[in-house]
Amino acid sequence: MFASPPLDARSPAADRSPDADPGRLRPSSIGGATLVGAGPGAPDLLTLRAVRAIQRADAVLFDALVDASILDLARPDARRIDVGKRCGRHAMNQAAINRLIVTLALSGAQVVRLKGGDPLLFGRGGEELDYLRAAGVPVEVVPGVTAACAAAASLQVSLTHRDVARSVHFITGHASDGQVPAHDWRALAASGGTIAAYMAANTLRRVAANLIEAGLCPTTPAVAVTNASRPRQTHVHATLATLPDLLEANPPSGPTLVLIGAVVRHSQADQDAQHVGGLAA
Numbered sequence: 059m060f061a062s063p064p065l066d067a068r069s070p071a072a073d074r075s076p077d078a079d080p081g082r083l084r085p086s087s088i089g090g091a092t093l094v095g096a097g098p099g100a101p102d103l104l105t106l107r108a109v110r111a112i113q114r115a116d117a118v119l120f121d122a123l124v125d126a127s128i129l130d131l132a133r134p135d136a137r138r139i140d141v142g143k144r145c146g147r148h149a150m151n152q153a154a155i156n157r158l159i160v161t162l163a164l165s166g167a168q169v170v171r172l173k174g175g176d177p178l179l180f181g182r183g184g185e186e187l188d189y190l191r192a193a194g195v196p197v198e199v200v201p202g203v204t205a206a207c208a209a210a211a212s213l214q215v216s217l218t219h220r221d222v223a224r225s226v227h228f229i230t231g232h233a234s235d236g237q238v239p240a241h242d243w244r245a246l247a248a249s250g251g252t253i254a255a256y257m258a259a260n261t262l263r264r265v266a267a268n269l270i271e272a273g274l275c276p277t278t279p280a281v282a283v284t285n286a287s288r289p290r291q292t293h294v295h296a297t298l299a300t301l302p303d304l305l306e307a308n309p310p311s312g313p314t315l316v317l318i319g320a321v322v323r324h325s326q327a328d329q330d331a332q333h334v335g336g337l338a339a
Contacts, residue, residue, distance in 0.1 A: 094170050112131045117136060259310050
């Protein structure tokens with residue numbers, strides 16, 4: 059199912075330019091766009107609908123974290139356009155991505171915007187939807203497995219374990235300006251639920267301080283999961299107060315999600331760990 063086509067999506071032949079050549083695409087009066095969730099990384103976590111959308115696409119605009127084996131599902135003649143963001147370097151800014159999707163679709167192409175995780179969860183999918191609808195481009199969304207669910211599954215922990223957590227809260231660790239957003243920290247601390255902090259590896263010290271100041275116990279279990287669902291996945295178990303030190307001492311080497319809450323104590327990895335703060339892979 060995941061056999062590589064003749065064109066390697068990561069090879070120099072892959073299009074990393076903001077300029078697409080409509081002449082290489084199948085002619086039509088108007089195409090369409092599909093925002094597809096590529097999931098957390100493992101190709102077998104793709105939905106069947108996502109696979110079908112990728113296979114019929116004339117052009118695939120992909121994020122930096124999308125695995126090459128997922129791009130291999132595209133037709134050999136499909137355009138592969140790298141629009142990813144890496145360590146502060148953007149292959150293309152969001153405004154340019156929006157314009158390119160519309161340009162390709164209006165030229166007759168079926169365009170897949172392939173996004174890590176779920177397109178509508180911290181993925182700027184809403185901005186792309188607004189732009190596409192305003193331009194009159196037919197658009198649909200294919201959901202994907204988000205990192206919090208993949209991390210919880212790999213650790214065998216329920217995000218909403220009965221009698222332990224009655225809610226789960228998805229938050230981002232940084233805003234568009236790189237600072238920690240002004241969340242309602244008191245509400246989060248008082249909820250008794252599980253907190254899934256996305257993109258918080260570099261701001262976790264401030265996130266933890268805000269939660270503790272708002273009333274969350276410093277010894278609340280926490281785990282940082284890096285490269286969720288991928289072969290190189292690692293996780294670090296600690297407490298809300300001690301996890302920032304551990305991550306700063308050993309910075310994660312990939313996308314990292316932090317789970318905070320009593321449910322973390324029920325994870326298989328936590329039960330297997332010999333001491334709090336141990337590193338498991």
